[in-house]
Amino acid sequence: MIICKHLELGYASGSLTPAFNLEIDDNQWIGIIGKNGAGKSTFLKTILGVIPVVKGELTILGQKPGECNKLISYIPQEREINLADKMSGVSLITSSYCGSKYGLPWVSKKLKARVDELIDLVGANSYAHQPFITLSGGQKKRIYLAQALINQPQLLLLDEPLADLDPHAKQHFIEALQKIHQHQRLGLMIISHDMHEIASHLDAFIHFSGNGVHYCPTIECVKEDTYVGI
Numbered sequence: 001m002i003i004c005k006h007l008e009l010g011y012a013s014g015s016l017t018p019a020f021n022l023e024i025d026d027n028q029w030i031g032i033i034g035k036n037g038a039g040k041s042t043f044l045k046t047i048l049g050v051i052p053v054v055k056g057e058l059t060i061l062g063q064k065p066g067e068c069n070k071l072i073s074y075i076p077q078e079r080e081i082n083l084a085d086k087m088s089g090v091s092l093i094t095s096s097y098c099g100s101k102y103g104l105p106w107v108s109k110k111l112k113a114r115v116d117e118l119i120d121l122v123g124a125n126s127y128a129h130q131p132f133i134t135l136s137g138g139q140k141k142r143i144y145l146a147q148a149l150i151n152q153p154q155l156l157l158l159d160e161p162l163a164d165l166d167p168h169a170k171q172h173f174i175e176a177l178q179k180i181h182q183h184q185r186l187g188l189m190i191i192s193h194d195m196h197e198i199a200s201h202l203d204a205f206i207h208f209s210g211n212g213v214h215y216c217p218t219i220e221c222v223k224e225d226t227y228v229g230i
Helices: 040-047 089-095 109-121 137-149 167-183 195-201
Strands: 002-008 020-024 029-034 055-060 072-075 155-159 187-191 204-209 212-216
Touching (some): 029 040, 040 155, 040 204, 072 137, 089 109, 089 137, 109 137, 109 167, 137 167, 167 187, 167 195
Parallel strands (some): 029 187, 029 204, 155 187
Antiparallel strands (some): 002 020, 002 055, 204 212
């Protein structure tokens, strides 16, 4: 899914990380752990081609960064969108189908069934038809999660999806991720400071630390870092 060869992340002003090598298999669910400013969000944006590679090589799904974004869905940590007051979660998900094309999609029976399937998958049945702007933060995030899956991505990137959620909303979001893991074949990379909440559902971890970037097959190798929340 992802291959890093002597990769350095950063900006024009300099590198955030020393060179590192990684190979992540298809459909793996990976937790990304590290202190603020270590390069976690920069890694996701570099995968998307938003931030260029400083040095080395990065391959995603067999292509260079930015070349396969139609196969990737990304939910950033902070997101502001302007919607009509009465636009529902269902409408937001539906309108995102084949979003790279001009105009709104034709709502076929197949598309409607797919939207209904995703709403059920993320547990948003009870409010998906309500105006999106009236929803709580946790409800909006589950709608965003369904929206991210509408085009059947091969890789899902989540940047701090549990941030600012109360315990009840966190649990519902984690349950939605569990169902996705069971029913959808796709890779997942998730940044979280609440890694203890979801660690049991992940295959491995990438640890951004002062000593470099390391692939960890279990959470044990990063438990000494208090910021992981374990």
